[in-house]
Amino acid sequence: MSYTKPYFAGFEYHSKEVCKFLQAYSTFTLMLTNGAIIHHQPEHALDFRRWLNHHQIEDIRVSIRNNDPAAVAQQ
Known part of the structure; x- marks a missing residue:
């Protein structure tokens, strides 16, 4: 798997469109640069x-x- 590609298989957004994320088990909540939460x-x-x-x-x-x-x- 190449992590350097701007798109991840099965995910329609370019890496530059995502600014933040939160993971809960296998579900990711992502904030896009346009302010949308997906x-x-x-x-x-x-x-x-x-x-x-x-x-x-x-x-x-x-x-x-x-x-x-x-x-x-x-800590």
Whole structure:
């Protein structure tokens, strides 16, 4: 699987159209650059997540953890 391609198989949006995501099990909630919120359930969730990470699309869960002083203090 090539994560460098701008499109992921079965996902109709270009990587540059996605700005943030949140994953719950195999369901991804994604915010597009136009402000729309969409849901996607890829056949291979781990590969999709790797594709998102490769294209440096913000993982909301990681951003919250990194910006929460209480979470940082617990580490």
